[in-house]
Amino acid sequence: MSKALVPARRTRKHTERGAATAEYAVTIVAACGLSGILIALMKSPAMMSLLKAIINYALKAAGVDGVQI
Template sequence: MSQPSTPARRTRPTALRRFRTRSERGAATAEYAVTIVAACGLGGILVALLKSDVMMNALKSLINYALKLAGVEGLEL
């Protein structure tokens, strides 16, 4: 037969589990914040690059080349 567990044994794992959960909550939030900041920084860099005249001309040339391969002539962007 099983013996009844003491109150200290029942509460101890729960208390430890609760302590671990609390300490990891902030870490997950901080990781999300760092990821969001990095994504926003990368997005800002991409916007700045794509607004430049060199990149605009490169994209237009690429699109015109693709249109010519598809057989669409006389369309210049």
């Protein structure tokens, strides 16, 4: 097999061994922080009324009248 067709393997240096694990940890911490902010936003009265209005609009567009959330 020709060397041009074989994908080159990237070997990590000894100092880069835990880099992938650290990147995953930072990503998980960032995702948890963002989800905490979103939960706090969704619990606010303004967002609750907005969500109720959207649901009621969708129900009326589907032809379901008389349902008030």
